[in-house]
Structures are given as structure tokens and as C-alpha cells.
Amino acid sequence: MTDNLNxxxxxxxxxxxxxxxxxxxxxxxxxxxxxxSKEQSDLINRLENQIQFIKNKCDIRP
Incomplete structure (x- = not known):
């Protein structure tokens, strides 16, 4: 799924x-x-980065 975005x-x-x-x-x-917590903050950042990666890669606009 989204664990290995490339x-x-x-x-x-x-x-x-x-x-x-x-x-x-x-x-x-x-x-x-x-x-x-630091772990929650890191996970939030990772999820936000994955969302942005997909939107940019697939040219998805709001």
C-alpha cells in the first residue's frame, strides 16, 4: 500500500x-x-508527506 511510496x-x-x-x-x-508525543508528531508528518506525494505525483488538485 502506502508504506513504500516511490x-x-x-x-x-x-x-x-x-x-x-x-x-x-x-x-x-x-x-x-x-x-x-514525538511518535505521534512523526506519524502525522509522515502521513502528511505521503498525502502530498500522491497528490503531486498524480496531479491531484483540491
């Missing part, structure tokens, strides 16, 4: 992958509350 990413999977990544990101934002 230049050969198949954009046919973008819709489903973006949906799953966004759900994971939203869940993290909802559960973090006021305090964010």
Missing part, C-alpha cells in the same frame, strides 16, 4: 490510498488532544 507509484490506487491516509491522519488529530 516514483513508480500507481496513480490508479490514489483515490483509495488518499482516503485511507486522510482517515488515519484525522484519527490522529482527534486523539492527540493538547499534547503530542
Amino acid at each position: 516514483s513508480q507509484y500507481d496513480c490508479a490506487s490514489a483515490g483509495e490510498d488518499l482516503h485511507q491516509l486522510q482517515e488515519q491522519l484525522n484519527a490522529l488529530h482527534n486523539e492527540q488532544g493538547a499534547a503530542t
